Amino acid sequence: MQPLRPTLLRWLCGLSFSALAVHAPADPLTDAALALLQAHTQGLAEEVRITVQPATVTAGDCPAPMAFLPGAAQDASQLARGGRVTVGVRCAEQVRYLQAQVSVIGPYWVAASDIDAGTTVTHALLREERGDLSRLPHQALREADAAVGRQSTRPLSAGTVLQAQHLRAVPLVTRRQQVVMEADGAGFKITRDVVALDDGARGDLVRVQLDPRTQLNAEVIGPGRVHAAR
Incomplete structure (x- = not known):
């Protein structure tokens, strides 16, 4: 058997590489969706992994696909935790939807x-x-x-x-604790001892008891201190 001539060998190698390119064509829809997600997730974390599922139907001639996030996904903050995402891609008058997985x-x-x-x-x-x-x-x-x-x-x-x-939040007032209640108005400010009927952290409203027949709502303002609710 005679060895292959150099010219014939180069031609066969070129044919082989061309066949690989034909079986793995670029998908403009997938590329557009991936680029959009990369832009929206930039800076979210040190590492973001994005996998876009290819469209089940080929895009045909689509020189300028426009990707977008439909519905609630338009808020980029929805991507902060990652998860499954739907990406829309406009191609001329058609819209295709692709599924992607974002791992933050x-x-x-x-x-x-x-x-x-x-x-x-x-x-x-x-x-x-x-x-x-x-x-x-x-x-x-x-x-x-x-x-x-x-x-x-x-x-x-x-x-x-x-x-x-x-x-x-750590309670600053506890149930059955004697606390100081403040009340103020035009030109006056008073304080008195009351009994808290609820646990409460700063800013919480709790019930306090002034006497056996009188209860009020008061806001917790500090350790053992409340202010009569306005």
Whole structure:
């Protein structure tokens, strides 16, 4: 068998590479959707992974596809946690919709050890983790400051993802506590001792008892202090 001549060998190699390009053509709809999502997620986190499912129907001749986020997804903040997203692409007078998966990889906080109900959370009780935020509970806390100084509403086992519903502001007034109530008006200000009938953090409205027959609503303004509700 005679060896292939150089000219024939170069021609066959060129034919092979051309065939690969034909079987993997560029998809203008997918490219447009990907570019839009990349623009909207820029700066959300150190790492963002985007996967766009190709259109089930080819776009045909579409030299200038225009991608957009339909409906509620128009608010870019919807992408902050990632998840499944629908992207619309206009091509001439037609609109196609593509599905995409956005994975925002970022920090979140978990209990570093078991936390009893009623415990005031400190930095030592927290541990930072990193992962796909779209897989976390909706109220997962991404900032430690959102947990530190607050009180756990239930027991939390080590490794539990901290959520807003797990925490409450530390009460400054407790039920049956004797507190000082302030009241003021045009040209006067008075204070008197009353009994709180509810727990309350700063800004909460609680019931207070002036005497066995009289109750009022008051706003918590500090430790052991309330102001008569206006």
